[in-house]
Amino acid sequence: xxxxxxxxxxxxxYLYVTVPVSYQSQSSVALLDSSAVARLAPTFGNPISxxxxxxxxxxxxxxxxxxxxxxxxxxxxxxxxxxxxxxFAPQSESPLLSLSVTGTDRAKVLAETNTLTAFAGExxxxxxxxxxxxxxxxxxxxxxxxxxxxxxKSKSRYQDIAAVVILGVVSAFLxxxxxxxxxxxxxxxxxxxxxxxxxQDARTRRRTGAGLLGRRxxxxxxxxxxxxxxxxxxxxxxxxxxxxxxTPANVFALLGLLWYLATWxxxxxxxxxxxxxxxxxxxxxxxxVLAAYVADAMRESSxxxxxxxxxxxxxxxxWVSLVVLTSAAVQERGRLDVLMRxxxxxASVVAAIGFYDFFAxxxxxxxxxxxxLQTSVAQVSVMDRGAFTRPRxxxxxxxxxAGMLAILLPFAIQQALDPVRRxxxxxxxxxxxxxxAGALPLSVSRTxxxxxxxxxxxxxxxxxxxxxxxxxxxxxxxxxxxKVLVPGLIGTITGLFASFLSNSDSSTQARTVKxxxxxxxLKEHPLxxxxxxxxxxxxxxxxxxxxxxxxxxxxxxxxxxxxxxFITGIHHGGAVRRLAGTESDRELGQAFVASSLVxxxxxxxxxxxxxxxxxxxxxxxxxxxxxYLGFVRREAxxxxxxxxxxxxxxxxxxxxxx
Numbered sequence: 001x002x003x004x005x006x007x008x009x010x011x012x013x014y015l016y017v018t019v020p021v022s023y024q025s026q027s028s029v030a031l032l033d034s035s036a037v038a039r040l041a042p043t044f045g046n047p048i049s050x051x052x053x054x055x056x057x058x059x060x061x062x063x064x065x066x067x068x069x070x071x072x073x074x075x076x077x078x079x080x081x082x083x084x085x086x087x088f089a090p091q092s093e094s095p096l097l098s099l100s101v102t103g104t105d106r107a108k109v110l111a112e113t114n115t116l117t118a119f120a121g122e123x124x125x126x127x128x129x130x131x132x133x134x135x136x137x138x139x140x141x142x143x144x145x146x147x148x149x150x151x152x153k154s155k156s157r158y159q160d161i162a163a164v165v166i167l168g169v170v171s172a173f174l175x176x177x178x179x180x181x182x183x184x185x186x187x188x189x190x191x192x193x194x195x196x197x198x199x200q201d202a203r204t205r206r207r208t209g210a211g212l213l214g215r216r217x218x219x220x221x222x223x224x225x226x227x228x229x230x231x232x233x234x235x236x237x238x239x240x241x242x243x244x245x246x247t248p249a250n251v252f253a254l255l256g257l258l259w260y261l262a263t264w265x266x267x268x269x270x271x272x273x274x275x276x277x278x279x280x281x282x283x284x285x286x287x288x289v290l291a292a293y294v295a296d297a298m299r300e301s302s303x304x305x306x307x308x309x310x311x312x313x314x315x316x317x318x319w320v321s322l323v324v325l326t327s328a329a330v331q332e333r334g335r336l337d338v339l340m341r342x343x344x345x346x347a348s349v350v351a352a353i354g355f356y357d358f359f360a361x362x363x364x365x366x367x368x369x370x371x372x373l374q375t376s377v378a379q380v381s382v383m384d385r386g387a388f389t390r391p392r393x394x395x396x397x398x399x400x401x402a403g404m405l406a407i408l409l410p411f412a413i414q415q416a417l418d419p420v421r422r423x424x425x426x427x428x429x430x431x432x433x434x435x436x437a438g439a440l441p442l443s444v445s446r447t448x449x450x451x452x453x454x455x456x457x458x459x460x461x462x463x464x465x466x467x468x469x470x471x472x473x474x475x476x477x478x479x480x481x482x483k484v485l486v487p488g489l490i491g492t493i494t495g496l497f498a499s500f501l502s503n504s505d506s507s508t509q510a511r512t513v514k515x516x517x518x519x520x521x522l523k524e525h526p527l528x529x530x531x532x533x534x535x536x537x538x539x540x541x542x543x544x545x546x547x548x549x550x551x552x553x554x555x556x557x558x559x560x561x562x563x564x565x566f567i568t569g570i571h572h573g574g575a576v577r578r579l580a581g582t583e584s585d586r587e588l589g590q591a592f593v594a595s596s597l598v599x600x601x602x603x604x605x606x607x608x609x610x611x612x613x614x615x616x617x618x619x620x621x622x623x624x625x626x627x628y629l630g631f632v633r634r635e636a637x638x639x640x641x642x643x644x645x646x647x648x649x650x651x652x653x654x655x656x657x658x
Contacts, residue, residue, distance in 0.1 A: 292558060418587075576592060
């Protein structure tokens with residue numbers, strides 16, 4: 001680790017010293033109608049009022065002229081030796097040109113921008129003179145933004161430095177793990193000839209395997225760090241180069257996947273038996289993603305779509321990492337219980353932040369700024385509905401806030417009712433349930449209410465009559481409490497459903513229009529889609545429906561793979577409930593059924609997997625369901641064989657190096 005890491009740090013320092021900082025200066029030029037045209041009514045001689053769309057073609061011709069080889073040669077003779085660009089100004093529908101020069105000398109860049117701006121006006125006059133246009137009808141080039149003071153563009157420089165350092169550290173990490181695994185295999189003796197370990201060897205193994213706080217670093221510890229990053233860093237903040245998938249939590253999840261692969265290749269861990277189902281479902285989704293990626297490569301897609309397809313592959317690897325770590329890497333049921341409790345506790349903290357946002361009419365996430373990260377969601381601001389502020393806490397959008405709490409609420413209820421935790425104080429057990437269930441209506445959305453109703457409909461009927469009637473009474477009382485404490489909230493929510501049923505809701509009508517608008521794209525690529533991650537709102541439009549988005553991006557194959565994921569989650573819960581030997585495990589299985597069913601239904605109300613926090617929690621739950629099913633199956637097999645018999649299924653053991 002040490003020499004390769006030092007070499008990567010030295011390489012990064014070398015780039016920092018040798019790669020110069022680049023500067024960029026910009027100017028803007030508008031094309032104006034000729035003075036003869038400007039004298040016509042109703043402009044009354046004002047040429048600026050005639051800077052209309054009729055000059056778009058003229059502007060396009062001028063841009064092509066400036067980017068030609070002859071123009072570049074002429075500019076080079078005038079001293080413009082640095083790279084320059086000419087194009088339409090961003091988000092402009094008028095003949096407004098944006099000119100820029102990028103170089104390493106600040107003063108030279110400014111002078112070159114002045115030369116380029118003047119040259120643009122000269123070329124426009126030369127084009128019209130060559131066409132023998134009378135000077136009276138010449139279109140004029142008027143600089144509306146003079147060449148700006150050059151600003152430093154250090155993004156690419158720091159990206160190169162970070163790439164060298166990260167590549168070196170990751171390579172050192174993988175190399176060290178692989179070499180250690182090879183050494184362990186070489187030293188390993190046949191099981192029959194292996195002598196009994198000496199006492200000092202056992203102590204050495206314990207010291208070697210201990211983590212920072214005296215416990216071995218395992219998948220639960222890795223996933224706990226992921227949960228902290230996912231819940232407490234706003235999900236709209238990401239690394240600029242990776243877009244929406246570049247959240248710190250997602251990047252750490254990819255490192256967790258590398259950790260698992262290196263540990264597995266080194267022979268230190270084996271996949272937990274009986275946990276293959278979620279990974280098989282991910283393989284099916286992977287086939288759909290890869291087929292869509294190939295389909296995107298075979299058509300004439302734009303550069304933005306290619307980048308979107310690459311980001312889609314990165315996002316899929318993040319999902320794979322979460323499923324693999326939870327289903328294959330967790331070796332003890334107790335550690336999986338700890339992971340699920342931590343997820344519920346952290347989600348309840350996010351729900352508490354949502355309470356603050358609602359009553360303070362603000363978004364606390366707007367005040368969180370982390371150097372190196374920038375928002376990946378355009379125009380994230382406080383959202384209102386009726387007289388209420390819709391909270392989003394640390395999520396990117398109120399719908400993500402509601403969806404994430406809805407799929408974790410069943411586990412909060414199961415943990416509160418778990419007999420193993422009955423010795424804890426009631427406040428400690430029920431506070432997460434109160435916070436998460438109470439925050440859902442505050443999002444003022446149909447998604448949250450649908451999630452609450454589904455959780456109640458799946459879990460409450462399975463309870464004994466006494467608990468069932470108590471739950472119904474608590475839910476009825478909760479409606480009354482909300483009506484008193486937050487006047488108008490219940491009426492606003494019922495109005496949402498009333499407008500939906502009467503088809504008078506503007507948001508519902510807008511979504512219906514989008515459904516018909518997506519049909520032409522589906523007809524072009526019905527089987528494999530346009531490419532996973534390519535149907536972005538900046539290029540097309542919001543779908544507000546995960547199934548429609550899957551059809552557009554991955555076609556029919558992708559839709560079937562997505563449905564297989566949800567059905568797999570429901571299967572996990574049903575199988576755990578069927579094989580469980582205790583009432584606690586049966587309720588746990590029912591919680592998995594409720595969570596997966598909620599995800600299945602509310603994915604029709606918004607593009608759920610486009611939001612990193614919701615997607616991360618869903619795939620973590622999917623993998624955890626497969627892991628619990630493996631534990632329950634092994635426990636059931638042991639119970640059938642009897643205590644005196646040896647189970648043919650041996651739990652994988654960690655192989656420690658001496």
